Amino acid sequence: FPVSGDNGSMWFWDWKSGHNSQQSQTIVQPGSLDSEAGIYALTYDITGTRLISCEADKTIKMWKEDENAIQETHPLNFRPPKDIRRF
Numbered sequence: 001f002p003v004s005g006d007n008g009s010m011w012f013w014d015w016k017s018g019h020n021s022q023q024s025q026t027i028v029q030p031g032s033l034d035s036e037a038g039i040y041a042l043t044y045d046i047t048g049t050r051l052i053s054c055e056a057d058k059t060i061k062m063w064k065e066d067e068n069a070i071q072e073t074h075p076l077n078f079r080p081p082k083d084i085r086r087f
Contacts, residue, residue, distance in 0.1 A: 002051060008037030010053075032057040
């Protein structure tokens, strides 16, 4: 599932394992300020193949999956915390 930030960053997580599988950065519309890189909302279209973002620079962007992505080009970047407490 994707998570976005107010700085235009997008993080893609596997909800079962908790691994961060990919990170991406949005680009602001020409003529906008860099501070307008925030992402307000993310959702998938009805087919589940495209991600739609509503952004602070007054744009709606559609993102598609990178079909050429493999484990070597998009490695898992997961480091669990050293102090894991179980309740």
